[in-house]
Amino acid sequence: MPDFASSDLILASTSRYRADLLRRLRVPFMQRAPDVDETGRSGESPVDLALRLAAEKAAAVARTVPGAWVIGSDQVCMLRDKALGKPGSHAAAVEQLQRLSGQAAVFHTAVCVIGPDGAQQVRNCPTEVEFRRLNLTEIETYLRLDQPYDCAGSAKSEALGPVLLRHMRSDDPTALVGLPLIDLCDMLRRSGYDVLARAESSM
Secondary structure (H helix, E strand, O other): OOOHHHOOEEEOOOOHHHHHHHHOOOOOOEEOOOOOOOOOOOOOOHHHHHHHHHHHHHHHHHOOOOOOEEEEEEEEEEEOOEEEOOOOOHHHHHHHHHHHOOOEEEEEEEEEEEOOOOOEEEEEEEEEEEEOOOOHHHHHHHHHHHOOOOOHHHOOOOOOHHHHEEEEEEOOOOOOOOOOHHHHHHHHHHOOOOHHHHHHHOO
16 A cells, blocks of 8 residues: 555545455555544434544544545444444344344445545435344354454445345445445545546556
């Protein structure tokens, strides 16, 4: 990965999933960890939480790299108006998947782009997901194989996660993985960053 001297596109995230998605665009970028408290606020909806955190992550890194394009993103799983974040442990993941079993949920994936001029764009790309009815054996087997403890909702759609699902619906197939590339490319273009030209020049 290039350093800032050779790249003016910064991903304000240490997520390997988001980095893998951004690499699809074939442009040089670097990753920086945003120092942001991800705790939800009292009365804050899952959508507002995802949008706020995406913007705060981008802003935290943008302050340290003036003149760059900075991308921030966050994902929150919403089940009946309640937010489900990253489980962080096996026990929490079991509890999340038991709650999601047979239920419809919405994964809100927010993305923020801050341009060199400081102008900010923030969008949310929702993905509607319906989980199959899952028994404990299926849940335990899935978690042992995929270990999605750093994924909101305890499921990796880019790996074995689809085995848990009945269907999903979204305007962007990359949103559920963690970074909606269709929205991102449009936002970068609007802020003066030409993805195709940058990809060609980096060959």
